[in-house]
Amino acid sequence: MTARGPGVIARVALPLPARLANAAVLCGCLLAAALPPAARADAAAGQAKAQVCAACHGPMGNSTTPDYPSLAGQSARYLYLELKDFKDGRRSDPRMSPMAANLSREDMQDLADYFAAQTLVPVPYKADSASIDAGRKKAAEVLCTMCHLGGFAGQNEIPRVAGQHYQYIVKQLQDFRSHTRTNDAGNMTSVTRNLSDDDIHNLAAYINNLQ
Numbered sequence: 001m002t003a004r005g006p007g008v009i010a011r012v013a014l015p016l017p018a019r020l021a022n023a024a025v026l027c028g029c030l031l032a033a034a035l036p037p038a039a040r041a042d043a044a045a046g047q048a049k050a051q052v053c054a055a056c057h058g059p060m061g062n063s064t065t066p067d068y069p070s071l072a073g074q075s076a077r078y079l080y081l082e083l084k085d086f087k088d089g090r091r092s093d094p095r096m097s098p099m100a101a102n103l104s105r106e107d108m109q110d111l112a113d114y115f116a117a118q119t120l121v122p123v124p125y126k127a128d129s130a131s132i133d134a135g136r137k138k139a140a141e142v143l144c145t146m147c148h149l150g151g152f153a154g155q156n157e158i159p160r161v162a163g164q165h166y167q168y169i170v171k172q173l174q175d176f177r178s179h180t181r182t183n184d185a186g187n188m189t190s191v192t193r194n195l196s197d198d199d200i201h202n203l204a205a206y207i208n209n210l211q
Contacts, residue, residue, distance in 0.1 A: 042106075046114025049107055056095065061115040064123075066167035073120035078159045079112035082183075091183040122163030127205030135206025138199050142191055152207055162210035169204035 050061070053071070058064050061072035071079060085091040086100035087108070103111075139145070147158045154160030161169060175181035177192035177200070195203070 042110050043113045043117050045106075046110035046112070049111055050114050052099075053111070060118045062118070062121045063165060066165040067171075069164060069168045070120055070123075071115040072118035074115055074160055075154050075156060075158070076112040076116035077156045078154065079115055080108050081157055083108040083111065085183045091181065120160070120163055122208075122211055123165060124163075125166030125205060125208045127166070127209065131202045131205040132209055133206075134198075135202035135204070138195075138203055139206060142195075144191075144203075147187065152210055161207050164208060166204045166208040169207055170200055173200045173203065 053061070056063070056065065056068040057071050058068075061070060061074075063070040082091065083100050083103060086093065086096045087103055089097075091097075100108075144152070147155075148161060149155050149158075152160065152162035172181065173188075173192055173195065176184065176188040177195060179189060182189065192200075
């Protein structure tokens with residue numbers, strides 16, 4: 001700090017305890033700034049806020065309706081970014097866009113943290129073994145696990161898709177292919193552009209049946 005005298009500015013050293021206190025505050029601020037959004041979220045608050053989500057996404061984020069994705073066990077970073085994209089208009093859906101419109105950053109962080117902490121209950125689609133095997137081969141061919149990791153468990157902003165509803169996976173792949181969904185920096189658009197309808201259905205069958 002500085003002490004001001006007549007025409008003089010002299011620098012005065014703080015006592016050691018004060019300097020340590022200031023350093024601790026500074027470190028705390030820097031750490032908070034460095035943490036990803038979900039790390040500062042409140043899962044308990046997220047649980048209360050998620051009550052309205054259960055109508056579509058099911059209890060604790062396990063959807064029982066194939067048109068709505070399960071959110072349980074999803075990457076917190078992915079969930080936060082998708083909510084933000086819905087809110088900011090980078091991703092559009094007639095049901096989700098209005099729901100996200102009034103969410104604050106804190107709301108999105110809390111919801112993401114809550115759903116990420118839940119356990120996914122997969123709902124396997126009764127696909128024939130030939131479709132599942134064809135999907136496995138196509139996944140290897142287009143290198144899906146380069147981003148989604150082994151077992152399609154996901155990482156950071158890349159979603160977990162293992163055990164996701166078959167119908168939902170089909171729709172997202174179709175939307176990426178048709179450029180209806182474009183909030184992925186072009187990665188999935190590039191992957192899906194050469195997929196046939198059969199490829200998409202086979203991939204969905206394979207991914208859905210992963211545990």
